[in-house]
Amino acid sequence: MNATTADLRSWLTGSLRQLCDQETTSGREDAGLPALRALLQGLGATIHEQPVAEGRTNVLAVWGRPRVLFSTHLDTVPPFLPPRLEGEVLHGRGTCDAKGQIMAQLGAVRRLLAEGREGLAWLGVVGEETDSAGATAALGLADRLRDLRVLINGEPTELKLASGQRGAQHLCLHCAGRAAHSGSPELGHDATWPLLDWLQRLREQPRPADPRLGPEVWNLGLLRGGEALNSVPASARADLLVRTLPGSTFAEEARRLAPPEGSVDLRLDEPPDRYPEIPGFEHAAMPFGSDAPTLRALVPDRTVVLAGPGSIRVAHTLEECLALADLEAGVDLNHRLALHFLGD
Numbered sequence: 192m193n194a195t196t197a198d199l200r201s202w203l204t205g206s207l208r209q210l211c212d213q214e215t216t217s218g219r220e221d222a223g224l225p226a227l228r229a230l231l232q233g234l235g236a237t238i239h240e241q242p243v244a245e246g247r248t249n250v251l252a253v254w255g256r257p258r259v260l261f262s263t264h265l266d267t268v269p270p271f272l273p274p275r276l277e278g279e280v281l282h283g284r285g286t287c288d289a290k291g292q293i294m295a296q297l298g299a300v301r302r303l304l305a306e307g308r309e310g311l312a313w314l315g316v317v318g319e320e321t322d323s324a325g326a327t328a329a330l331g332l333a334d335r336l337r338d339l340r341v342l343i344n345g346e347p348t349e350l351k352l353a354s355g356q357r358g359a360q361h362l363c364l365h366c367a368g369r370a371a372h373s374g375s376p377e378l379g380h381d382a383t384w385p386l387l388d389w390l391q392r393l394r395e396q397p398r399p400a401d402p403r404l405g406p407e408v409w410n411l412g413l414l415r416g417g418e419a420l421n422s423v424p425a426s427a428r429a430d431l432l433v434r435t436l437p438g439s440t441f442a443e444e445a446r447r448l449a450p451p452e453g454s455v456d457l458r459l460d461e462p463p464d465r466y467p468e469i470p471g472f473e474h475a476a477m478p479f480g481s482d483a484p485t486l487r488a489l490v491p492d493r494t495v496v497l498a499g500p501g502s503i504r505v506a507h508t509l510e511e512c513l514a515l516a517d518l519e520a521g522v523d524l525n526h527r528l529a530l531h532f533l534g535d
């Protein structure tokens with residue numbers, strides 16, 4: 192490792208540990224603002240802060256008149272896991288999702304600035320893990336970003352460019368029954384059995400697949416029924432999260448397969464999105480969602496890239512981590528992407 196590489200690794204590792212030292216679970220993102228401000232000031236950025244809610248602030252950093260915008264999110268999922276370095280791997284909450292993305296992007300900015308390039312911006316948004324309030328609010332920054340050619344959104348994609356992302360539907364399936372004493376169940380109507388049968392019918396339905404987005408899948412996230420052990424349940428509910436493909440019929444199938452006492456409430460319906468293929472970069476389908484579909488509206492022609500170091504397999508787990516070699520490779524990837532779109 193030469194002196195330049197060693198200096199970069201030291202800066203990346205130290206800065207990432209400082210960011211991960213702060214607990215910024217969704218709703219308390221501002222706990223990380225002091226460390227983030229210091230990092231951006233050290234890179235000579237012009238900083239704009241956009242309050243979104245109490246304790247939640249978007250951050251836009253600008254170098255010149257931006258043509259390339261890097262972006263990722265400031266919040267993490269609970270629980271907070273303090274960072275620890277084990278050999279060449281940094282463990283802890285946010286290491287890959289998404290504070291590692293911050294450093295991979297700012298590392299590329301640092302290198303581009305050293306090469307005498309400007310026309311760059313970096314955006315950190317709040318709430319990606321919950322309500323995406325930050326991404327929605329960030330559209331109000333469009334006047335500062337009129338010349339954008341691309342948005343490069345950072346998520347752990349194993350250094351591949353996402354070919355797109357599936358949509359998201361939250362369906363609430365509800366069955367109504369009639370309560371009765373458990374000793375006389377014939378006097379009531381148990382709401383849980385028709386719900387379980389309904390879910391089984393849904394499980395038996397084949398799901399489509401898309402060559403660029405992957406398979407349509409659904410998750411039974413919450414299942415509730417009854418009020419007491421010795422009472423026949425008068426109500427039962429299942430909450431499903433469906434990762435949808437274009438033309439999805441899942442919600443219609445759920446209604447078609449419903450029992451007489453069943454109803455379907457569609458609580459969330461975010462459409463799938465496809466991203467352009469960039470020559471010279473590896474692409475792959477990704478199993479997760481992001482703020483990219485919202486934030487791409489900041490770019491006049493909506494060009495967006497979703498990419499970054501780390502793996503979604505460890506994000507949101509107690510084993511979240513990022514290898515330092517992958518972090519450095521993320522800097523290289525973001526540097527190459529920026530040069531492709533700066534085009535000069």
